[in-house]
Amino acid sequence: MQLGEGVEWAVHACVLLAVVPPDQALPAARLAEYHELPSAYLAKQLQSLAGAGIITSVPGRRGGYRLARPAADITVLDVVRAVEGSAPAFRCSEIRQRGPAAVGPEHYPKPCGVARVMWAAEEAWRSVLAATTVHDLLVGVTTDASPVSIRRAVTWMQEAAR
Amino acid sequence: MQLGEGVEWAVHACVLLAVVPPDQALPAARLAEYHELPSAYLAKQLQSLAGAGIITSVPGRRGGYRLARPAADITVLDVVRAVEGSAPAFRCSEIRQRGPAAVGPEHYPKPCGVARVMWAAEEAWRSVLAATTVHDLLVGVTTDASPVSIRRAVTWMQEAAR
DNA sequence: GTCCCTATACTCGGATAGCAAGTGTCCGAGTATAGGCGG
């Protein structure tokens, strides 16, 4: 099991977008530049986020991306599901209904016990991700990061808005 | 994010092995036959289980596989980690340490906040999987399955042991 | 000085290659068994 690399990028991008003034927009190229990421591929993740309604794209010359709603209303789960898809990680193929011991489908009223455990685990996973918002992450970054790094970030952002 | 198909097979195989008498062994071909699975590929998963010490392989003519320890001591997490690997699903590439706002590595004492959330979610996922054992699954199957299906399974197992 | 028009440059969006990991399969090494042989 392995999450795509783009998940990390998308979450960080949302955190960075959370500090952009609401009347501005940050182009994808600037976002990629801030994290030293390949801009062409990051654009793919941003498109997924825009399609999910998490960020909105502003076309035109001074365009770019901005958050579609307050950062406190965007959970990490929202971002992960937008990028990675909302399909469950465990796919039950109902192999218990095959083979020499199989009987008619009407004899399996409850889902497979294996699948129930797997899905419960995924539910717990989602629950933790849904408990943290982009705003929470932003607060954590501002308290953890060194003052020098924050100053550089502010300077860079003023440059980018120019 | 997607789990491999083999996880489902491996768990079901362990449940089936849990009902094999301790002085016998079930060949991989029989296991595959019971679930109508490609035997050659199932063998791969069984080898992973054997390598992790969950099941033991008995070579020779009347050989096969059997559980290495009581079913109550084998958690679903054990099986999943054996087949899927124990690497974390989320890989943090520390992109916060790159870009124009980056400072020296000594200024990042705590792990990245994004990674902390992701790892906490995975920990919750593992916790649920570790709370269920193969024995629990076997009990669930025997109570849920229809009597007809159980009778057929017993008959088939007697045939296989012949 | 103000308004409008046009050309521009910059933005996103989807369509397009490359690659790694998962999926599926095969044949060879090793061993307990079954049968035959000798005592």
Add this chain to the structure above:
DNA sequence: CCGCCTATACTCGGACACTTGCTATCCGAGTATAGGGAC
């Protein structure tokens, strides 16, 4: 009748192709802006 030896057949184990999905990239469509010109 009993023990030993050999040949066998069956088992696992690792090495080998193929396919799907992730990774990475590009160029075209669309739009707000900036500048220039007319009034």
